[in-house]
Amino acid sequence: MSLLEEGELDELRAEWVGRQFDEKEFEVSLERAQLWARACGETRPEFCDSQHQDFQVPVTFASQYTGRKAFPKELTELFWRGLPFDAGKRVESHAPIRPGEKLIGRSEIHDIYEKTGRSGSMLFIVHRMTFTGLEDELKSIVDWRMVVREKKNKSEES
Amino acid sequence: MPAKRFDDLDFGDEAESRPDVSMEQVTLFTEATGMKVGRFLDHDAARKEGLPSAIIPGIMSQGLLTAAINAWIVDGVIESIDTIFRAPLQVDSSPTCRIVVTDRDAEARELELDLVILNEANETRVLGTARVRC
Numbered sequence: 001m002s003l004l005e006e007g008e009l010d011e012l013r014a015e016w017v018g019r020q021f022d023e024k025e026f027e028v029s030l031e032r033a034q035l036w037a038r039a040c041g042e043t044r045p046e047f048c049d050s051q052h053q054d055f056q057v058p059v060t061f062a063s064q065y066t067g068r069k070a071f072p073k074e075l076t077e078l079f080w081r082g083l084p085f086d087a088g089k090r091v092e093s094h095a096p097i098r099p100g101e102k103l104i105g106r107s108e109i110h111d112i113y114e115k116t117g118r119s120g121s122m123l124f125i126v127h128r129m130t131f132t133g134l135e136d137e138l139k140s141i142v143d144w145r146m147v148v149r150e151k152k153n154k155s156e157e158s
Numbered sequence: 159m160p161a162k163r164f165d166d167l168d169f170g171d172e173a174e175s176r177p178d179v180s181m182e183q184v185t186l187f188t189e190a191t192g193m194k195v196g197r198f199l200d201h202d203a204a205r206k207e208g209l210p211s212a213i214i215p216g217i218m219s220q221g222l223l224t225a226a227i228n229a230w231i232v233d234g235v236i237e238s239i240d241t242i243f244r245a246p247l248q249v250d251s252s253p254t255c256r257i258v259v260t261d262r263d264a265e266a267r268e269l270e271l272d273l274v275i276l277n278e279a280n281e282t283r284v285l286g287t288a289r290v291r292c
Contacts, residue, residue: 035190036190040187091238092237
């Protein structure tokens, strides 16, 4: 059984996919970059040693950044039709991000789709944040997949 | 995990690492990200939320895989990494990161990798793929 009404998926896609809804500036913190590298067990000097000539943040560092609003209100309302959870992240690196630099993060809805699995219907909303430097050079693209899973009664669970 | 270079690696090669996911390391991660919430930092608070114990933030598990790739393929640059957070990974547990080379493009000097984080019971907690240029 779908979490959406008939035709609603097409309407949502037409309304939201590809639409930018937020923009925010971030300053990349040296201290936080070093803590991240230590916490994750990075050993390469370009991620650990601030004196290294190619010192940069670990490639998934930008995945922690969120905009002023994570999702548009109209889409967060869909979360309550089921059980929402963070299904995963994809990070595409285009250029090194250096501590101390400023980034612009622009948020858009990249995709909305449904899947049916063993546990029932699942609605996926893919939030894309594109990070550029102040000269608009592309640095990183982070896709965040939120999934809303159908709620089942105990009697329906096998 | 012995460090390798592109020229040492072939299709099917694999490596394993044992990341440190102690409360001390997770606390460092939450300081780096500002994710200072009970479910990550306090076993009792996590149990009150219905979790078995404190869990590792999903983006930290991705960071553990990234560090494992960087340690293994020392002349590699990660171009992309995609991870699925299938089930919670517990703080103070002993997980294993496993990396397998699934494609090797000698001309482009690129590797495709399959990634997985397993718990002590050998159950998949996180899985994914990565593309590395050397």
